[in-house]
Amino acid sequence: MKVPEKGCAICQATWGDYWEEIEGQRMFFCCDICAIEFRNMIDEVKKRKGWKTVDEIKMTGNYRGRECTALYQGKKYGFNIRFDSKGGIDLFTERA
Amino acid sequence: MAGRSDAGHVMWLNRNITKDRSDRRTLSRLLADFFNLGSGSLEGWVKRRFIEKFYGSSPHPFVLSLQNPSRAVLLGYVVEHQHFLRQWVRSCSYIMARTDEMDVVSYELDNINTEYGGVGTGQPSHYELLLRMGESLGLDRKEVFRMAPLANTREAIRVWDSICRDDHWVEGMAAMHGLELIANRRLKGEGASIGYFDPAILKNEEISDQAKAFLREGYEADVGHSEQALGLVEKYSRLYGNVDDVQATFLRSIYYFDLYLMARLERSRQFESS
Numbered sequence: 460m461k462v463p464e465k466g467c468a469i470c471q472a473t474w475g476d477y478w479e480e481i482e483g484q485r486m487f488f489c490c491d492i493c494a495i496e497f498r499n500m501i502d503e504v505k506k507r508k509g510w511k512t513v514d515e516i517k518m519t520g521n522y523r524g525r526e527c528t529a530l531y532q533g534k535k536y537g538f539n540i541r542f543d544s545k546g547g548i549d550l551f552t553e554r555a
Numbered sequence: 556m557a558g559r560s561d562a563g564h565v566m567w568l569n570r571n572i573t574k575d576r577s578d579r580r581t582l583s584r585l586l587a588d589f590f591n592l593g594s595g596s597l598e599g600w601v602k603r604r605f606i607e608k609f610y611g612s613s614p615h616p617f618v619l620s621l622q623n624p625s626r627a628v629l630l631g632y633v634v635e636h637q638h639f640l641r642q643w644v645r646s647c648s649y650i651m652a653r654t655d656e657m658d659v660v661s662y663e664l665d666n667i668n669t670e671y672g673g674v675g676t677g678q679p680s681h682y683e684l685l686l687r688m689g690e691s692l693g694l695d696r697k698e699v700f701r702m703a704p705l706a707n708t709r710e711a712i713r714v715w716d717s718i719c720r721d722d723h724w725v726e727g728m729a730a731m732h733g734l735e736l737i738a739n740r741r742l743k744g745e746g747a748s749i750g751y752f753d754p755a756i757l758k759n760e761e762i763s764d765q766a767k768a769f770l771r772e773g774y775e776a777d778v779g780h781s782e783q784a785l786g787l788v789e790k791y792s793r794l795y796g797n798v799d800d801v802q803a804t805f806l807r808s809i810y811y812f813d814l815y816l817m818a819r820l821e822r823s824r825q826f827e828s829s
Contacts, residue, residue: 472574475560490562490571522570523613541616544707544814549821550616 460484461515469493470522482512495546502531503548508536524550567810590802597798598785601729601805602745603737604657608809609816610747615666618737620823621752625761628690629766632821633689638704639815640682642712643731644671649719650727659728659787666732666784669776681776684769691765707818711811718804730808732784734813735813738773739781 460482462468467489475489480497486555488494501513508531513529522542529536537554568574572585592600609615620628626631649661654660673680677821679687686696704712719727736742738751754774792801 466574470569470574472569473563474565474568474574477560488560490560490565492562492566492746503668521613522566523616538664549817 492546496542566743581720597789606747627823627826630826634702634822635708635819646719646731649701650724678754687765688769691763707814711815714811726804729805735781
């Protein structure tokens with residue numbers, strides 16, 4: 460999976476030193492909450508689209524809400540997501 | 556703590572200072588800048604930080620929902636806010652019990668009357684107006700009383716109770732009355748991107764009269780409440796020399812207020828299909 464070259468896979472922060480294996484890949488996160496968010500996001504996309512995995516998720520926004528596009532084998536899936544304070548999905552809406 | 560990935564510290568730094576890992580010296584300077592009052596007042600600093608968090612380029616989701624609120628959003632507001640207002644009285648009472656300053660006691664008494672006591676039948680309290688708003692939307696007050704607070708509301712209430720019971724009463728004042736900035740309509744003139752709600756909804760026929768009465772009350776009262784209290788906080792924090800503590804406690808309070816506002820939205824989803 461393609462993740463940002465620098466910083467946390469969710470928020471791009473370079474603080475912290477938290478690593479977790481997601482989809483068979485060791486990834487850097489600034490904290491455990493961001494790791495939980497990322498894992499939940501990937502699981503939700505896979506569940507909704509029936510994809511085996513995700514190649515990349517492009518994201519803009521911040522903790523108030525993120526506008527995302529997931530990519531898998533040339534296919535695109537647009538969605539908006541917001542997380543709660545524990546990393547759970549608080550809001551997930553699909554974008555046309 | 557940030558180096559060890561402590562989520563609370565990392566998130567605070569990310570959202571308030573910088574996302575870029577910095578050395579001690581740089582971070583010290585950034586933190587000093589963040590807390591520096593400069594030539595301004597503590598009141599100005601409190602407002603600036605409040606606006607950044609709730610009314611900045613990404614306003615709080617509850618505030619966005621309240622611009623033109625659905626029935627579900629207003630009912631979520633009713634259910635969670637009843638718990639907030641009950642704690643409010645306890646918090647104000649702690650402050651009164653722990654101060655010898657009579658201008659503070661007078662202020663808190665007046666605030667409690669407006670928020671909880673009311674004045675006769677002609678001037679119902681904010682709490683009563685809240686319950687009437689719920690009833691106008693089909694939610695009986697007995698049902699409201701039966702509903703326990705959501706986890707984020709419960710946690711925020713625990714923190715506010717602890718601040719007002721255990722910390723200096725000036726910190727308690729900043730923690731509680733700083734929150735009344737949420738409905739201070741003057742913030743729009745001081746950098747807020749939007750108001751608490753769009754005042755046009757006070758003329759919207761789809762909003763019940765009781766809901767308008769509740770929203771209007773906060774709209775009218777919270778300018779005075781928040782600014783008078785912050786004036787007292789400014790005066791007494793300088794007298795007692797605890798400006799730094801007041802700033803830290805205020806930041807802690809608005810962190811939990813953010814979660815509490817999210818609880819109102821979480822509750823509103825329970826009413827979306829009803």
